[in-house]
Amino acid sequence: MVDATDRAVFGNPGDGIGYEPTYSGVTSLFRRPYSRDLTGVDITAWGIPYDLSVTNRPGCRLGPRAIRAASTNLAWDGGPWPWGFDPFERLRMVDYGDCSFDPGFPMQVMDRIEAEARAILSSGTFLLTMGGDHSVTYPVLKAQADRHGPLSLIQIDAHCDTWSESPRRLDHGSMFYHAVQDGILAPERSIQVGLRTMNTSTHGFTQLDAEWVHENGIAATVSRIQAVVGAAPAYLTFDIDALDPAFAPGTGTPVCGGLATWQAQALIRRLGGLSLVGADLVEVSPPFDHAEITALAGASLLMDMVCLLASKDSTAR
Numbered sequence: 001m002v003d004a005t006d007r008a009v010f011g012n013p014g015d016g017i018g019y020e021p022t023y024s025g026v027t028s029l030f031r032r033p034y035s036r037d038l039t040g041v042d043i044t045a046w047g048i049p050y051d052l053s054v055t056n057r058p059g060c061r062l063g064p065r066a067i068r069a070a071s072t073n074l075a076w077d078g079g080p081w082p083w084g085f086d087p088f089e090r091l092r093m094v095d096y097g098d099c100s101f102d103p104g105f106p107m108q109v110m111d112r113i114e115a116e117a118r119a120i121l122s123s124g125t126f127l128l129t130m131g132g133d134h135s136v137t138y139p140v141l142k143a144q145a146d147r148h149g150p151l152s153l154i155q156i157d158a159h160c161d162t163w164s165e166s167p168r169r170l171d172h173g174s175m176f177y178h179a180v181q182d183g184i185l186a187p188e189r190s191i192q193v194g195l196r197t198m199n200t201s202t203h204g205f206t207q208l209d210a211e212w213v214h215e216n217g218i219a220a221t222v223s224r225i226q227a228v229v230g231a232a233p234a235y236l237t238f239d240i241d242a243l244d245p246a247f248a249p250g251t252g253t254p255v256c257g258g259l260a261t262w263q264a265q266a267l268i269r270r271l272g273g274l275s276l277v278g279a280d281l282v283e284v285s286p287p288f289d290h291a292e293i294t295a296l297a298g299a300s301l302l303m304d305m306v307c308l309l310a311s312k313d314s315t316a317r
Contacts, residue, residue: 131282250289
């Protein structure tokens with residue numbers, strides 16, 4: 001009998017999913033090996049355990065740990081449904097661990113995140129990030145934009161996160177406003193999906209609120225995303241509060257009327273053909289979760305992102 005325990009420590013980035021008991025072992029994302037050697041690695045999972053800029057309930061600094069633990073439920077032989085293949089037989093993936101910073105120096109945190117993101121991206125890998133609050137997307141976008149120029153943003157979220165402010169602050173509700181002002185994002189090629197809060201200005205983003213998605217369906221939503229983004233380099237960011245609190249209670253700023261988990265998964269599964277250069281999932285807050293359903297939703301959405309990258313028609317990276 002082959003010893004298949006602790007694949008996070010002893011596994012190979014090119015191995016398929018394999019088998020390991022869900023309740024034991026080191027909990028990397030999808031049991032991928034922990035490594036900081038990115039030679040030949042296609043996808044790098046990375047956690048940013050930061051939540052100092054939340055405006056409501058804290059706790060999403062614990063999100064990466066919870067998502068990793070829940071992801072053991074998805075590391076089954078044969079590959080995830082409904083994709084019909086094992087993505088790790090097609091792509092080499094590692095878990096890089098978490099970003100290192102000192103919360104005692106909060107004004108240095110964003111620079112630290114950006115520097116580590118740049119170091120990871122220098123290997124040519126696809127960076128798949130777990131937050132943390134949504135402000136962590138900003139320094140990652142800065143690192144990505146240096147490589148690709150102004151990015152298109154595909155933002156799935158209950159909140160627009162483009163509230164203008166002066167003077168500039170660290171806040172998980174304003175970072176995309178600053179990203180536009182700083183020339184990191186191209187708002188005319190960007191789209192926000194699932195919104196359920198008001199802002200007097202779109203700042204140039206195309207917006208599809210949750211009601212539009214419910215009324216028009218997933219196929220129409222994907223068609224609008226593809227039309228807005230086109231072939232430009234695009235970054236996918238998923239705030240777990242895009243889901244209705246019935247499906248994701250474990251988040252800092254829940255808003256009723258959101259997407260069901262199946263809607264979000266169906267949407268992501270249909271984003272093939274876009275030029276994705278990076279992606280993240282943020283705002284999972286385990287202290288407010290119940291039975292790990294929010295963490296499991298987050299892990300499931302990340303698995304769909306991985307399978308999207310591994311699918312034959314993907315033009316990502």
